[in-house]
Amino acid sequence: MKVRTKHRLIKDKALLWGVCLLAALTAVPLIAILGEVLLRGYDQLSWSFFTEPTPTAYKAMKAIEAGEPIPGGIANGIIGTMIMLGMAVVVAVPVGILCGAYLAENSKRRFAQVVSYLTDLLQGTPSVIIGIITYIWIVVPMKGYSAIAGSVALCIMMLPLIIRSTEETLKILPASLKEAGLALGGNRARVMLRVQLPAAFGGIFTGVLLAISRVIGETAPLMFTALGCSFIRWSIDKPISAVPLLIWEFFNDPNLQELIWGASLFLLLFVLSLNLLSKILFEFYR
Numbered sequence: 001m002k003v004r005t006k007h008r009l010i011k012d013k014a015l016l017w018g019v020c021l022l023a024a025l026t027a028v029p030l031i032a033i034l035g036e037v038l039l040r041g042y043d044q045l046s047w048s049f050f051t052e053p054t055p056t057a058y059k060a061m062k063a064i065e066a067g068e069p070i071p072g073g074i075a076n077g078i079i080g081t082m083i084m085l086g087m088a089v090v091v092a093v094p095v096g097i098l099c100g101a102y103l104a105e106n107s108k109r110r111f112a113q114v115v116s117y118l119t120d121l122l123q124g125t126p127s128v129i130i131g132i133i134t135y136i137w138i139v140v141p142m143k144g145y146s147a148i149a150g151s152v153a154l155c156i157m158m159l160p161l162i163i164r165s166t167e168e169t170l171k172i173l174p175a176s177l178k179e180a181g182l183a184l185g186g187n188r189a190r191v192m193l194r195v196q197l198p199a200a201f202g203g204i205f206t207g208v209l210l211a212i213s214r215v216i217g218e219t220a221p222l223m224f225t226a227l228g229c230s231f232i233r234w235s236i237d238k239p240i241s242a243v244p245l246l247i248w249e250f251f252n253d254p255n256l257q258e259l260i261w262g263a264s265l266f267l268l269l270f271v272l273s274l275n276l277l278s279k280i281l282f283e284f285y286r
Contacts, residue, residue, distance in 0.1 A: 034268065037264050037268055038265060041261035041262045041263075041264060041265030041266075042265065044258070044259065044261060044262030044265075045262055045266070046073075048071070048072070048073055049073035049262055050073055050074070050075060050078065050266075051075050052072045052073040052075055053072060053073070053075050053076040053230065053231045053232050054072055054073070054074065054076055054077070054230055054231075054241070054246060054249075054256075055070060055071050055256070057253050057256060059072070060072075060253075060255040060256050061255045070255075070256070070258055070259060072259075074246050074259070074262070074266065075232055076229060076230065076231055076233065076241040076246075077241045077242050077243040077246040077263065078243060078266075079232055079233075079234070079241075080147065080150075080226065080229065080233070080240040080241040080242045080243075080245075081216065081242045081243050081244075083147050083234070083236065083240065084147050084151040084154055084226065084240070084242060085151075085154065085215075085216065086151075087148070087151035087155075087236070088151045088152075088154035088155040088215070089208070089212065091151075091155050092155045092159050092211070095159065096158065096159050096161075096162025096163045096166060096208075096211075097162065097166050097204060099115065099119075099159075099166075100162065100163040100165070100166025100167040100169075100170065101166060101167075101170060101192055101196075101197065102115075103115060103116055103119075103167045104171050105188070105192065119159075119160045119164065120160070122156070122160045123160035123161070123164070126220075127153075127157060127218050127220045127221050128220040128221065128224075130156050130157055130221050131220050131222070131223065131224035131225060132224055134149055134152050134153040134221060134224065134225050135224040135225060137152070142237070144237075144238070145225060145226060145227035145238075145239040146225075146226070146236060146238055146239065146240070147226060147235070147236040147238070147240040148236050148237060150221070150222050150225040150226030150240065150242065151236075152225070153218075153225045154215045154218070154221070157211075157214070157215045157218065157221070158211040158212070158214070158215055161207060161210060162204075162207055162208055164207070165203060165206065165207020165208075165210070165211075166203075166204050168203070169200040169204055169207070170196055170197075172203075173196060173199055173200060177195060177196065177199060178191055178196060180195075181194070181196075202281055202282055202284065203282065205278075205281055206279075206282045209274045209275075209277055209278040209281070210274075210275070210278055212274055213274040213275055213278075216243075216244075216267070216270065216274075217244055217267055217271065219244040219245060219248050222242050222244060222245050223245065223248070226240050226241070226242060226245065227239040227240075227245075228240075228241045228242070228245040228249060229241040243263055243266065243267050244267070246259075246263050247260055247263050247264060247267070250263065
């Protein structure tokens with residue numbers, strides 16, 4: 001009996017150490033990427049980097065020849081990203097929440113099953129395909145690239161994530177919550193809007209933040225819709241820049257490649273902040 005117990009303890013410890021080793025190996029690439037971006041991009045972060053637009057290739061070349069830091073920054077990309085994200089959130093959040101509420105309440109209906117299947121299909125659609133479809137739907141009729149087209153592409157990508165997070169959050173709410181609201185005389189719509197959705201606020205808001213962090217780094221759909229812009233632009237019906245587009249442009253220009261690291265670090269920190277905020281809110285409202 002003692003031999004069996006000892007053998008099981010050895011197997012248990014071996015399995016534990018094996019899992020820890022595999023987890024450490026999985027974290028190595030992530031730590032290497034974060035470390036490389038942090039070390040090479042930290043020096044570029046400054047006030048001018050966030051407030052000035054992208055420099056021209058000529059200015060960058062002259063600065064490199066003189067041994068000086070490349071002037072300018074990514075202000076045009078930050079502003080463009082925020083404009084497109086803001087417009088996408090305004091549309092995607094209410095539509096996604098209402099659609100998720102409908103699926104949670106009518107999961108057995110045929111129409112709800114079709115919508116659920118289409119949501120899964122949309123979630124698995126490559127972003128470049130969404131960019132091409134948005135180009136056909138928006139860019140061609142408007143006869144030009146614009147922030148509107150970019151926000152539509154981001155909105156389409158955000159919808160399935162918000163729908164699923166809303167649906168799953170509402171499904172785990174206690175049934176007594178809905179029953180109490182109905183017993184007090186409220187109809188199903190009022191109970192959903194006044195009782196269930198407020199109770200599920202933490203999970204829904206977490207889903208919204210994760211959806212934003214999912215789309216903020218997308219480049220392919222914005223190449224087909226927003227195109228990019230080398231200066232700060234506030235018009236939503238004209239081509240506009242975004243941080244992922246700037247990273248792609250920096251990569252293709254030898255004189256601006258050093259700015260890749262600062263822009264990448266900003267994007268990583270922004271996404272990390274959103275993910276940490278979503279975890280804090282989830283724990284707070286759980």
